[in-house]
Amino acid sequence: MTLPRMQPSDGVAWITGASSGIGEAVALKLAQRGWTVAITARRLDQLEEIARRAEGLPGRIVAHAGDVTETGSMKAVVDAIESVHGPIALAFVNAGIAPDSEGVLDMAAFEQIIAVNLTGTARALAAVIERMSPRKRGQVAINASVAGYGGLPASSAYGVSKAAAIHLAETLKFEGDRLGIRVQLVNPGWIDTPMTQPKDVPMPFIMSQEEAARRIVDGFEKGGFEITFPRRLSWVMKAVNLLPYPVYFWLIAHGTRRAGAKSP
Numbered sequence: 389m390t391l392p393r394m395q396p397s398d399g400v401a402w403i404t405g406a407s408s409g410i411g412e413a414v415a416l417k418l419a420q421r422g423w424t425v426a427i428t429a430r431r432l433d434q435l436e437e438i439a440r441r442a443e444g445l446p447g448r449i450v451a452h453a454g455d456v457t458e459t460g461s462m463k464a465v466v467d468a469i470e471s472v473h474g475p476i477a478l479a480f481v482n483a484g485i486a487p488d489s490e491g492v493l494d495m496a497a498f499e500q501i502i503a504v505n506l507t508g509t510a511r512a513l514a515a516v517i518e519r520m521s522p523r524k525r526g527q528v529a530i531n532a533s534v535a536g537y538g539g540l541p542a543s544s545a546y547g548v549s550k551a552a553a554i555h556l557a558e559t560l561k562f563e564g565d566r567l568g569i570r571v572q573l574v575n576p577g578w579i580d581t582p583m584t585q586p587k588d589v590p591m592p593f594i595m596s597q598e599e600a601a602r603r604i605v606d607g608f609e610k611g612g613f614e615i616t617f618p619r620r621l622s623w624v625m626k627a628v629n630l631l632p633y634p635v636y637f638w639l640i641a642h643g644t645r646r647a648g649a650k651s652p
């Protein structure tokens with residue numbers, strides 16, 4: 389089924405995790421392209437400062453504080469945005485956290501990362517899909533990571549949360565086709581944001597958040613299921629995952645040990 393790609397005239401855009409990094413840059417890029425963008429995160433002061441920076445752009449940015457880990461929070465945020473600014477046509481579900489370093493199944497870190505990156509993602513999606521479904525119209529994109537393609541060293545929580553986010557997007561694609569909602573999956577490699585500071589380990593092909601935002605917003609406009617970049621990293625990682633497990637484990641273990649890299 390061919391579903392429409394949402395335009396600024398269809399309603400507002402909503403971004404979770406937009407007080408810094410990729411979410412901030414995507415908000416500014418969408419405002420440059422004429423969207424009214426509602427941005428959500430816990431730090432309201434940061435959100436308001438980003439909204440001020442959008443003044444003078446063709447679109448505008450409005451701030452709505454919200455924590456994706458709180459039950460009912462995303463439904464309240466979506467209700468508030470729609471009652472003030474109109475229907476959400478495009479949602480970029482992006483909020484996420486990564487540990488500085490991961491131990492083997494450190495359960496406190498594991499539960500926190502799953503609460504934000506997986507349960508929080510599902511909570512935001514549920515709130516906005518509930519609104520879009522009766523309208524049979526809308527576009528949602530989930531920010532996962534190339535780290536979700538397959539198991540990587542020292543990534544038992546972050547990698548699992550991103551693998552699950554990829555699986556969730558694939559599953560929702562079927563539901564979205566039935567409901568009239570375009571579902572997309574964003575899988576970035578390393579992006580230069582607060583999440584990747586300090587850059588004390590190699591991060592091959594690291595990209596600026598502005599360039600990442602341009603690729604993501606271009607991807608929203610093109611409408612394909614997966615938006616992934618830089619291509620040379622994501623295609624290598626896809627190809628490696630097609631190899632037999634002994635070869636996969638050997639390549640990843642040797643490659644990451646030599647480079648000292650951590651997951652994107």
Ligand SMILES: NC(=O)c1ccc[n+]([C@@H]2O[C@H](COP(=O)([O-])OP(=O)(O)OC[C@H]3O[C@@H](n4cnc5c(N)ncnc54)[C@H](OP(=O)(O)O)[C@@H]3O)[C@@H](O)[C@H]2O)c1
Binds near residue numbers: 408409531534576
């Ligand atoms: N940077 C990379 O290399 C890279 C690569 C692949 C994928 N990603 C993914 O891209 C997304 C954005 O990451 P980033 O690199 O832009 O990092 P970032 O600058 O640290 O941004 C993370 C955002 O998530 C928000 N957030 C964290 N916990 C939250 C919560 N409980 N409720 C609501 N918002 C919350 C943060 O805002 P508050 O603290 O104000 O709440 C912030 O706006 C993440 O899902 C990340 O996994 C990043």
